[in-house]
């Protein structure tokens with residue numbers, strides 16, 4: 114054995130706000146990925162990956178220079194070639210860039226895309242808020258019909274429900290270019306006399322982004338927002354008609370929703386329908402697990418032709434935290450079909466081949482070939498929940514046989530090693546049939 118060196122160097126730690134996703138958490142990730150992929154398949158969405166790094170100008174233009182995500186939280190840098198780049202704070206801008214760049218404008222519309230990807234925001238780390246976090250998101254480009262708004266809202270709602278979460282939709286309409294400028298004037302007018310009572314951020318927002326005054330989390334700003342004019346009371350006829358239809362379709366869909374005039378979203382590209390999927394914390398605070406909205410002007414703003422669009426994204430870590438809180442049901446742990454146990458050096462060599470053969474036939478296997486004691490190996494087989502163990506000892510090597518042990522009742526049989534895989538498959542089939550029959554009784 115080589116001499117073990119004692120630790121002497123300092124340990125380099127995880128970067129603040131980042132998170133390792135350890136093996137014991139992967140069951141949640143796999144479940145969410147599977148649910149998202151199944152929903153995407155059922156609703157006709159295709160998967161897209163865009164790069165983590167994009168031109169800083171993309172986010173400035175798409176998300177908005179005055180938004181917190183861009184002005185305060187973006188990881189930006191100049192690369193060796195002098196290009197101004199940023200880690201994406203969200204994925205819609207990249208998807209829209211790709212849609213325009215790859216001529217998806219000329220495909221039959223709508224184009225329906227989804228992603229499952231890490232995002233980066235240099236936010237203040239706290240519970241449920243990370244600097245690298247994952248989102249799954251769905252985007253529909255090239256469709257204006259309000260029925261799609263309702264379908265997207267219900268898609269976001271039902272995915273979270275299927276994950277065992279009791280969530281609610283908060284929905285609003287923030288109008289469009291036609292009615293919003295007038296509404297903004299009314300809003301600024303309302304705040305004019307109370308400017309000094311606003312938090313420093315909101316005093317700036319009043320100049321550049323007055324809509325955001327409505328969802329500020331500072332108490333005194335929230336108090337003032339209570340009586341502020343509401344977007345829905347200032348919609349033009351077209352926006353009003355659109356929103357009324359969205360709500361009618363939502364009623365059809367049995368989605369639990371609340372009208373909430375404070376849902377204005379933190380990113381600049383939204384028009385008309387905006388929503389958040391929230392859960393209520395014990396203190397009664399709304400915690401956003403996802404959010405989205407229409408962005409009918411974004412493709413045009415990014416250099417394409419006018420194309421209506423809508424989408425949403427949900428935060429995977431926040432969903433998992435909530436699933437843990439409510440002890441959401443998880444799928445059964447993976448169990449190997451067969452555990453291969455050995456005794457002696459020849460048996461270990463033979464086992465290497467046996468494992469390959471089993472894997473080739475799609476039999477799921479497990480082993481601890483570096484362990485030498487048979488007792489320890491069988492204990493491990495038991496712990497892993499293996500259905501059968503294949504045991505190879507000196508005697509079996511000499512005889513050209515192997516022992517098949519049923520791990521449930523301990524019954525062992527000797528079989529020809531050449532027929533081991535077939536024998537295992539036969540028993541697994543019987544096992545499966547017996548299980549199905551038991552369930553149907």
Ligand code: HAM
Nearest residue numbers: 203205242243246401402403404405424425426427428
């Ligand atoms: P967003 O509301 O900024 O929207 O983010 C969506 C979700 O990502 C949030 O509801 C939250 O669950 C999660 N999230 C955001 N920031 C963090 C963070 N620092 N740590 C953990 N989770 C976080 C968007 O990003 C839009 N692109 C959604 C969209 C798609 N709109 C149209 N299409």
